[in-house]
Amino acid sequence: MPNCSFCSETMAKGTGALYAKKDGSIFYFCSSKCRKNQLLMGREGRRKKWTKSARIFKGKEKKATS
Numbered sequence: 001m002p003n004c005s006f007c008s009e010t011m012a013k014g015t016g017a018l019y020a021k022k023d024g025s026i027f028y029f030c031s032s033k034c035r036k037n038q039l040l041m042g043r044e045g046r047r048k049k050w051t052k053s054a055r056i057f058k059g060k061e062k063k064a065t066s
Contacts (some may be wrong), residue, residue, distance in 0.1 A: 002016075002028040002032050004016065004029055004031075005027040005045075006027075006029060006035075006043075006045040006051065006052055007034050008052045008053040009052050011028065016029055016030045017029045017035060019035065019039070027039075039053075046056035
């Protein structure tokens, strides 16, 4: 199961969206909120308080090892 490219949340099988750019890079998004923040607004997930990647970046949450 892939993680969201913006917020690092794990996505259940059969949910979310895959976005492939012309240069071959692939992004997985759990919601349209994450997709719009990264692609349209050019934001980074680790700088938004509501994302899991921000909590990991600031040391408030441990990264899950799998």
